[in-house]
Amino acid sequence: MNVARYWRTEKTRYGLVGETCRICGEPIFPPRDLCPHCTEAGQDVRTFGGKGEVYSFSTVNDAPAGYSEYTPYTVALIKLQEGPLLTAQLTDVDEPDVHIGMPVEMVTRKLKEEGENGMIVYGYKFRPVIQA
Amino acid sequence: MKPSREVGIVGYGAYVPRYRLPASEVSRVWTGGHGGVPVDEKSVPGLDEDTATIAIEAARNALLRSEVDPGDLRSVWVGSESHPYAVKPTGTIVAEAIGATPAVSVADWQFACKAGTEALQAAFALVGSSMADYAMAIGADTAQGRPGDALEYTAAAGGAAFVVGAREQSLAYLEASYSYVTDTPDFFRRPYRHYPEHGGRFTGEPAYFKHITAAVQALLEELGYKPTDFAAAVFHQPNVKFPQRVAQILGFNKDQLKAGLLAGQVGNTYAAAAMLGLTAALDVAKPGDRILMASFGSGAGSDAFSFVVTDVACERQARAPSTQAYIARRAPVDYALYTRYRRKLQMQ
Numbered sequence: 001m002n003v004a005r006y007w008r009t010e011k012t013r014y015g016l017v018g019e020t021c022r023i024c025g026e027p028i029f030p031p032r033d034l035c036p037h038c039t040e041a042g043q044d045v046r047t048f049g050g051k052g053e054v055y056s057f058s059t060v061n062d063a064p065a066g067y068s069e070y071t072p073y074t075v076a077l078i079k080l081q082e083g084p085l086l087t088a089q090l091t092d093v094d095e096p097d098v099h100i101g102m103p104v105e106m107v108t109r110k111l112k113e114e115g116e117n118g119m120i121v122y123g124y125k126f127r128p129v130i131q132a
Numbered sequence: 133m134k135p136s137r138e139v140g141i142v143g144y145g146a147y148v149p150r151y152r153l154p155a156s157e158v159s160r161v162w163t164g165g166h167g168g169v170p171v172d173e174k175s176v177p178g179l180d181e182d183t184a185t186i187a188i189e190a191a192r193n194a195l196l197r198s199e200v201d202p203g204d205l206r207s208v209w210v211g212s213e214s215h216p217y218a219v220k221p222t223g224t225i226v227a228e229a230i231g232a233t234p235a236v237s238v239a240d241w242q243f244a245c246k247a248g249t250e251a252l253q254a255a256f257a258l259v260g261s262s263m264a265d266y267a268m269a270i271g272a273d274t275a276q277g278r279p280g281d282a283l284e285y286t287a288a289a290g291g292a293a294f295v296v297g298a299r300e301q302s303l304a305y306l307e308a309s310y311s312y313v314t315d316t317p318d319f320f321r322r323p324y325r326h327y328p329e330h331g332g333r334f335t336g337e338p339a340y341f342k343h344i345t346a347a348v349q350a351l352l353e354e355l356g357y358k359p360t361d362f363a364a365a366v367f368h369q370p371n372v373k374f375p376q377r378v379a380q381i382l383g384f385n386k387d388q389l390k391a392g393l394l395a396g397q398v399g400n401t402y403a404a405a406a407m408l409g410l411t412a413a414l415d416v417a418k419p420g421d422r423i424l425m426a427s428f429g430s431g432a433g434s435d436a437f438s439f440v441v442t443d444v445a446c447e448r449q450a451r452a453p454s455t456q457a458y459i460a461r462r463a464p465v466d467y468a469l470y471t472r473y474r475r476k477l478q479m480q
Contacts (some may be wrong), residue, residue, distance in 0.1 A: 014188075014229035047231065070179050091180055092150045094463075108188045108229050109180040120216055122184065122225060130453045130461060132196075 001114070001121055013123035014108050016050055018084065019043035029084040050106030052080040052126070059095050066112040074098055078126050092127040103129045133253075133309050135260020140302025141439065142266065143198025143295035143448065146411040147189040148398055148458040151176040155285045157467045162280040170371035174288035174399025176465060176473055177274045181289065182216045184225045187272040190291035190404075191230050193452035194268065197303070198295040202231040205295070206264030207255055208238050211247025211403045213321070214274045215240050226270065244319060245368055246429025247271060248292065248403040253435055255296040256306055267296045273402035278327035279476060286371055288399030292407035303448050304414060304423065304439040308355055312347035313433030320430070330430075336374070339432045344368065344378050347434035348426050355438055359383040362438075363421035366392035366409035368428035370400045384424075391416050392425075397459050403429075412455040417441040 009030075011017040018029035024038040029048060034041055057076035060067075067073075074090040076098070090098060091109055104126040111123040153176050155169035177186070187210050195202055208227040215222045223238035237258075241247045248271015255267035272291030277283030299305040318339035321328035331339070344367060352358065359365070365384045367375035372395050379389050392409035401408055406427040413423050419441055426436040471477055 010228060014225075015231060089180075092178065092461075107185070109178075109185050110182060111180070120182070120184075122229070125180065130457060132450055132453050132457075 001119070003119065006119060006121065013111075016048040016106055016124055018046055018048055020046045027082045027084055029080070029086055048080055048082055048084070051129070052078045052104055054090075054098060054100055054102040054104060055079040055085060056100060057090065057098050066114065076104075076126065078104060089125045090127065091125040097128075105129045133311070135256055137260045137262050138299035138305060139256050139260045139296055140299045140305030140442070141294050141414070142200060142297035142301050142303065143194040143196070144303075144411050144414055145190045145193025145195070145197060145293045145452055146408055146455040146458060147186050147193065147291045148401075148408070148455070149175050149177045149181055149186070149289050150461055150463050151178060151473060152462045152464050153467070153470045154464060157470070158285050161467045162284075170282075170285050170373065171399050172396045173464070174286055175290055175401065176470055177289040179473055181274065183210070183212045183214050183272045183274055183291075184216050184222045186274065186289060186291035187212075187222065187226045187270045187293065188229045190272060190293035191226055191268060191270055194293040194295045195230060196452040197448045198266075198297070199451075200266050200295050200297070203235070205232045205236055205266050205268050207258055207267040208232050208236055208270070209241055209251035209255060209268065210270045210272060211241035211243065211249070211251040212271070212273050213242065213244055213247060213402055214276070232268070243433065244430040245370070245400075245402045245405055246427040246433060246435055248407050249425070249427035249435040249437075250429070252294060252296070252407070252437075253309060253311060255294070256309065259296050259298065265297060269294050269296065271403035271407040273404055275400065275402045276327055276474065281327070283328070283330065286395070286400040288401050290398055290401030290404040290408050292404045292411050294407070302442055303445040304417070304441045307438040307440060308351060309435060309437045310347050310351040310354065311433060311435050312343050312350065314343070316343075316432035318430045318432055335430070339430060340368070340370070340374055340428050341378055341381065343432050343434040344426050344428050344436075345381055347436040348382050348424065351436040351438060357422075357438070359388070361422055362388060362424050364388055364391050364413040364417065365424040366406055366413055367426050368406045368434075369393060369395035369409060370405070372396045394455070394459065408455060414441070414445065415449055415454045415456065417445055419443045419445060
C-alpha cells in the first residue's frame, strides 16, 4: 500500500468510518462515489458502532504476500448491526470457536508490515465481544 | 504540585492482551525449572498488536467512560518505551483512530516505565491552567526482555488511558501530585539495540525504592496525610515483591495494595504498570475513597498522585470492560509460541 493510498483510506480502516446516503438513507461501507443501493451521488460521513456478527468465515493457510507471518488466520464476512456486510480478519479467537452468528466487535490492529523499512498498516479486525 | 484550576479523571480505560506466558515456562527453558519466579505469568501481545493498537483500545475505553466527544480532547499524549516507529508519532495513529484529530496536541513521551504518568502530570497541568477542557494521557508498552534474562519473566504488554477534565466532571479528582527525579542509570537501552541493559540489584535500593519513597513521603507531607488515610495504594510493579516492600516501607498494608497489584497475573507492563493498577483500583472504588498512585521510571524518577473518588464513579465504572475482565480473558502460550509472537525467531 503506497503512502497516499494509506493516508486516503486510514479513517475508514482505523475506525469504520463510512457513509449514509443522503438520497435513500442507506448505510454504506466502505465509502463510495455512488450509493450501491440507489446509485445516486451524495453521502454524509458516519462512524459505524463496531458491533456485528459473523455471517460466514474461512481459514487462510496460504496467505497473500505480506500476510504470511500471521497464518493460519480466519477471514470472515461481518454483518454490522447497522446493516453493511464487510470482509475482515478475526483476531483473539481460536478457529474452532468461530461460528456463524457469533457476536463480534471491531478493534484496530496491525494488518501487515511492509518490510523492515516500510509502513505498518493498521486497520479494523473483529474479535469476540468483551462484556463491559 | 497543584494546578490553579481543580482537575481530575473524567474517564479511564484499560487494555491487556489475551495471551499469557507462565513464568514457569521461562524457568523450564532457561534454568531447568529451578529457582523462584517473580510473577505467576505475564501478558504477551498477539502478532497484530503493538503499542499503538494497545493505546487505541485503552483510549476508546476511557472515552466510553468519560462520554467526552473525542473532538473536544486537546491532547493525546502516549508514554511508552516501545513506540512502533523510531521516527513517526504513535500519538497521531491513536488520535486519528479515536477521532480526536485535527485540533489536538499530540506527542510521544519517553521516561522508561513512568512515561505515561509524566504525560498524565502534563495533562493535569494543561487542563489545570485552563488551556484545555479535556486532555488524554496514555501509558502503553510491549516490553522486551533478552531471552534468559531476569527481565524475560516479567516484560509484558498492556495499556491504560485517562481523560482529564475539570474537578466537577471527574470520577476521581486530583488533590496533589509530586515528581522526584535524579540521574540514576539503573536501566537503559541504546539506539538500534533490541534489548535493554539493567543494573541487576542496583535497580532496587538506589532506584525503585529511593525514588518512590521520596515522592510519596513528600506528597503525604504536602497534603498532611498518613498512609491510613488511603483506601488503596498503587505502585509501579516490575514484579510482586517490589510494590509489596515499598508499601511496607511507607506504612501501607496489603489490603490497600490488593485492588491495584496486578503484576502477578500480567507481569510488568512498563509505562502502563502503575496506571493499569489505578484503573483496576478505580473499577472497585467507592465514592469518598482516597487513592494513591506512585509510578517509577528508570533513569530515574517517580510521580506520585493523590485522588479522591466522587459520586459519579460507580455509574462510569460499568461503561467499559473492567481491567479484571481483560485479565480473565487469558489464553496461555508455551515458550515456543511466545518466541513466535515476540518475533524472537530469525527468519532470514
